[in-house]
Amino acid sequence: MRSSTDDQNESWGDAVMAPLEDLNLRKRDIPEILSRAVVKPYDLTGLDGCDAIAAEVIKLDSLLGADFDEPPPPADTRTLTEKGGSMAGDAARGSVRNATRSIIPFRGLVRQVTGAQRHQKEMDTAIQAGKVRRAYLKGVGMNKNCAPPAAPSWFVPRVYTDTYSDGNLGKPKPIKVPEKPRKKSRR
Structure with missing residues (x-):
């Protein structure tokens, strides 16, 4: 869903049905x-909370793919033969997809008349809005001191030491408020 026009990772059936x-x-x-x-x-x-923001960001990630703040994927360890085979398969599927699309004369006009062009623009708009929303939610999560994925992956939430001192992990430590000095009365 990264883009409405992505041809990556499509099956042979998708190429034929283009x-x-x-x-x-x-x-x-x-x-x-x-x-x-x-x-x-x-x-x-x-x-309202970090868990809800994280759940929403995870849903968006599953549709949109990795965000820019995510670390790069691990290095490709396949052999040259495996990489070449994968590239050949991708090229073959792309050729089949292009060949099946070329069956339709005046493709651009047909796409406009059938509404396919309008649907593609709606899909592109929705994908862009999803990316904007994900970025906004991560900013809100960062502001609320949430851990990733409710914030960017590089963000480290602040730990409040007063809350966790004395081994009382579940109970906040009471805060003592200094008393105000009393004014001496003049008599």
Whole structure:
């Protein structure tokens, strides 16, 4: 879902069925969380705590892929033969997809008439709104001193030492307020 036009990791069936997308006979529905992000990207209703923010960010991550603050993926340890085979498969699927799309004459006009172009723009808008919402939620989480994923992955929440002193991990330590000096009366 990283982009409505991503051709990565598609199966052979997706490549063969590509013309159905141009005819708007086969389209991916916009997930509800992204539809809400289009309408209210900065809504915090029901997101009072770190757990709720983290749950929302995790849902967005599952649809949008990794955010920019995530560490890079581990190095590719496949052999050159394995990498070459994967690249050849990707190129072959892309060729099949392009060939099946070229069956439709005046593809751009057909996409406009069938509504496929409009649906693609709606999907792109929803994806962009989801990315904005995720960034906003991580900023809110950071402001609330939440741990990742409710905040950027590099953020380290502040630990309040008064709360955790004396071994009372569940009970806050009482805070003593200094007394105000009393004024001496003049008599």
